[in-house]
Amino acid sequence: MPELWMPGAQRLDIGDHAPTDGGPAKAIAHITWDRNGTATAPLDLVPYENLRSYFSGGGRAVASHILWDPFTGRICQFLPANSRSKSLVDLPGGTRTNRAGSVLLQIEALFFPYCRVDGKVYPRLVDTPCKGWDELHAWVASWGVPDVWPNGRPESCSRDASTWASKGGWYPHAAVPENTHSDPLSWPAFPTSPAPQPATAKASVSLSKLVAAARSNPAAKGTPVTYAGVRTVEAALAAESLLAKTYVDGHYGTVTVSAYAAWQRHLGYTGKDADGIPGKTSLAKLGAKHGFTVTA
Numbered sequence: 001m002p003e004l005w006m007p008g009a010q011r012l013d014i015g016d017h018a019p020t021d022g023g024p025a026k027a028i029a030h031i032t033w034d035r036n037g038t039a040t041a042p043l044d045l046v047p048y049e050n051l052r053s054y055f056s057g058g059g060r061a062v063a064s065h066i067l068w069d070p071f072t073g074r075i076c077q078f079l080p081a082n083s084r085s086k087s088l089v090d091l092p093g094g095t096r097t098n099r100a101g102s103v104l105l106q107i108e109a110l111f112f113p114y115c116r117v118d119g120k121v122y123p124r125l126v127d128t129p130c131k132g133w134d135e136l137h138a139w140v141a142s143w144g145v146p147d148v149w150p151n152g153r154p155e156s157c158s159r160d161a162s163t164w165a166s167k168g169g170w171y172p173h174a175a176v177p178e179n180t181h182s183d184p185l186s187w188p189a190f191p192t193s194p195a196p197q198p199a200t201a202k203a204s205v206s207l208s209k210l211v212a213a214a215r216s217n218p219a220a221k222g223t224p225v226t227y228a229g230v231r232t233v234e235a236a237l238a239a240e241s242l243l244a245k246t247y248v249d250g251h252y253g254t255v256t257v258s259a260y261a262a263w264q265r266h267l268g269y270t271g272k273d274a275d276g277i278p279g280k281t282s283l284a285k286l287g288a289k290h291g292f293t294v295t296a
Contacts, residue, residue, distance in 0.1 A: 240266075
């Protein structure tokens with residue numbers, strides 16, 4: 001089951017828990033917008049501690065689930081995921097906006113347009129470092145909230161009530177019925193999962209070519225690589241601690257012959273059956289253990 005309290009977040013339970021009404025899982029994107037900066041008159045960001053104290057104290061009647069500081073990655077949670085919170089306007093009658101979903105997770109980003117932090121001005125939330133967003137998103141997603149904006153992204157959204165009632169996903173505060181706020185104006189993109197990597201094809205070792213190398217290489221000088229599959233087999237022998245890694249060089253010399261003979265003895269072979277020249281059965285068992293296939 002997903003975690004009721006986001007792992008890694010500070011937990012300040014304000015009580016007053018109440019269930020949601022069920023339906024598609026939703027998340028609401030807010031910004032605190034506690035000051036009105038402009039391009040010509042930016043203002044310092046309100047300290048995170050101030051907002052945390054507000055939502056856990058005198059402002060608990062309008063607290064969201066989460067307060068997120070995108071500049072530092074600090075996150076504080078005030079209510080468990082399965083409770084409604086109260087950051088949305090909920091007019092008498094109509095939809096109960098704060099309860100309309102199996103979960104309705106409300107996120108307040110500590111931000112207002114043209115806030116100033118360490119001398120730098122940030123016009124939009126997406127211009128901030130957005131620290132902690134990946135972890136926050138992962139927790140929200142664990143509750144079944146899909147990575148979609150059914151009523152549109154914050155930059156351009158509607159308040160379509162039928163979509164709100166029937167579609168799960170992320171909603172800007174500005175896209176929630178009965179609400180007249182225009183925040184959050186922007187929001188970071190959903191993290192993308194790494195593209196699945198194609199399965200690595202197993203190495204393939206030709207028994208006939210390996211045997212030819214085992215019979216000819218010991219007499220050769222130096223380290224000629226007469227067949228690339230030799231190195232694959234040597235690596236497997238090294239993994240079995242039968243061959244020093246320095247001899248994983250593609251040359252099936254006398255040391256590799258001795259190492260392979262030790263592998264054969266390990267399998268129970270004796271005498272001429274443990275001469276260090278690979279056989280089909282012994283090679284197949286080495287390949288099965290170390291990830292290569294054997295061909296003729």
